[in-house]
Amino acid sequence: MPGLVVAHPYWTFWEHTAPADFRAGRESLAARVADLLGDLGSPVRAALLDTPAAGRELAARLAGDPPDAVVVLQTMAAPPTHALGLLDGLPPTVPVVMWALQECGALEPGFDHHGITTRGATVGAPMLGNVLSRRGRAFDVVLAPLDDPAGVGRARERVLAAVVAGGFRRGRLGRVGDPLQGYAHVDADDAALSAATGLDVVRIPTAEVRDRYAGVPAERVDALRGELASAWDVDRSLDGDALDRSLRVAAALADLVADHRLDAGAINCHVGEIRFGEEIGVTPCYGLGRLTSAGVPWTCTGDVLTAVAMLAAKRLGGAALYHEIEAVDHVTGEVALANSGEHDTAWLTPGERPRLVPNGWFCGSDARCGACALFSLRPGPATLLGFTPHPDSPGGFRFVAAPGTVTNRRFPATGTVNGAFRFAAGAVEHTWPRWVAAGVNHHSAAAPGHLAAAVTALAKHLGLGAVIV
Known part of the structure; x- marks a missing residue:
């Protein structure tokens, strides 16, 4: 082997x-x-x-x-x-x-x-x-x-x-469905992506998630409920039916990963076969985070580029949070990190338990409010990591890494995994524009530790570019 x-x-x-x-x-x-x-x-x-x-x-x-x-x-x-x-x-x-x-x-x-x-x-x-x-x-x-x-x-x-x-070079990257309509910035050609990274890109129709969901037996859902009870605090406001659906789709995604032998994945759940359908009817955020926590990182909206960054972050740093830089505190120099419901429990502060709560991003629009994680990132050295095609980079793609620090500040009102990050390279007014100019999209992966040297080495071995911000 x-x-x-x-x-x-x-x-x-x-x-x-x-x-x-x-x-x-x-x-x-x-x-x-x-x-x-x-x-x-x-x-x-x-x-x-x-x-x-x-x-x-x-x-x-x-x-x-x-x-x-x-x-x-x-x-x-x-x-x-x-x-x-x-x-x-x-x-x-x-x-x-x-x-x-x-x-x-x-x-x-x-x-x-x-x-x-x-x-x-x-x-x-x-x-x-x-x-x-x-x-x-x-x-x-x-x-x-x-x-x-x-x-x-x-x-x-x-x-x-x-x-x-x-x-x-021997990994497999799943693409479930196409990116969210209009999201050209998260997409890439399968053949070009595979040639650059060595990952075998596996196309999977969203209907497969729905069909696998229908085949999940009740005892699997019960087992996942027991898993939650041992490690999570489940919010009382989380509707029983929505929780059952969230657990059932988590089981379906776990089976999909096992059967396709995936190392990472990107899914667009905002389709009739998943979020908008009667069969599933919830966002699968908990299931995606559960897989990421277990070592198979996932992104949503079909962001296959950040899926590559997530795989690198998870394997280099031991944890990977799919997130957005939501806003800047120009007074403190911090940026707020949060997302639409994904998680990685490897980011937990030791001794803390994650909460499972209704995903407030979709409670106002969907018939059912699926489950998502709520906790704050463990403070300490960290790196934000993006991945993108770029015409000026070897191999036509580049990693973009920004070392910094997750501070003690928390934003629990975001309703998802959250934290505050400060760039190591200097004032946010100068570093964030350099981050964007390097070509990242609006998603990135957050990993513990300062990984600039490791990311540069990884890119060199793959024959790709690396930009350190």
Whole structure:
């Protein structure tokens, strides 16, 4: 199955200047690094490449099931042909991260031939980097010693970006229906989107949601009601029939995701088969948020572009809120984030329980008021992430990322998931116009953490553009 390969090029040429157990130590080091990265891609394989043939043999073993990414662990001088034996035998789309690694970050006063051999990451890395650059093969480079926790964290972030890019290449993105009428800004050509991201775009008619809804048994609804009771506070004003419909469509969407093997999705629920029909008759916001919380992010209004941003945000940051920047507080420099009912419980503040409430956006117009989440975002570092076609970007598409902070401010009267965000780059009067000028649409994904470096690396692996605001 796809995973992560940690490949350590090794050269016997200068072995005589190192301790007798040098080779065994490098094998152990590769295994340690594989353990450090084990939660980023499963399984993780570690290999010492002491000849080009060793690289070719490993590539042959992986040929039927290429990894999501390859980490080339550069700790010493080694001819590039050792690693190229592996890389040339894999698809050119497999992301590559070169980690130039010393076990110890400091150099002793007696630094000598032994030290040059055993700490030669800065010799080995450009050997391979030169050939990859000449061939036009994309790769990322990170310099971090093993005894520096911050450096290891930086390396892990970049490896995660590579794994996410590799996952895109085998991912499936569902499009349920067409975008909301007139919403040209959330649409993209399926073939162009697939060519750029590697995601397989799966077209699904909205009637399939209706038909699956009709087939959901009562016991599934009861099970979802029990799930709510254990983790949510359900507002007493939520109508029983509307709640049942919200849970039933949540089950239908979960089945749709499982059967189509989707990694993310975009739906337009504002159609006769879903919101406006007698069969379902509610917006499926709770069901979309439930899927996002479980790792399969969704957008509404058919916004397939923000669905890509949501997938990146969820996999890089661990949480993804589909939202709009609703308004600006010009006094505090914050912008208000909210949406039309979607959620991701990974954004909850520890110890808080989400509320399930009637979705007030549609109570005044619809016969039934479906359920949606109400809670405020966890304060801390955050990144807003958009995705769009752009003629000036490599691959014809770009990510747009804006690091900042979710502040302590809350807007519960919005009736949905909400929060306040402050751009890190400066005054909102200058940063928000740059955000818009970069080409984002009115939706974006909010993820915890400052992800500018990770997004830039992800875009590079995919051959796309990245703009940091």
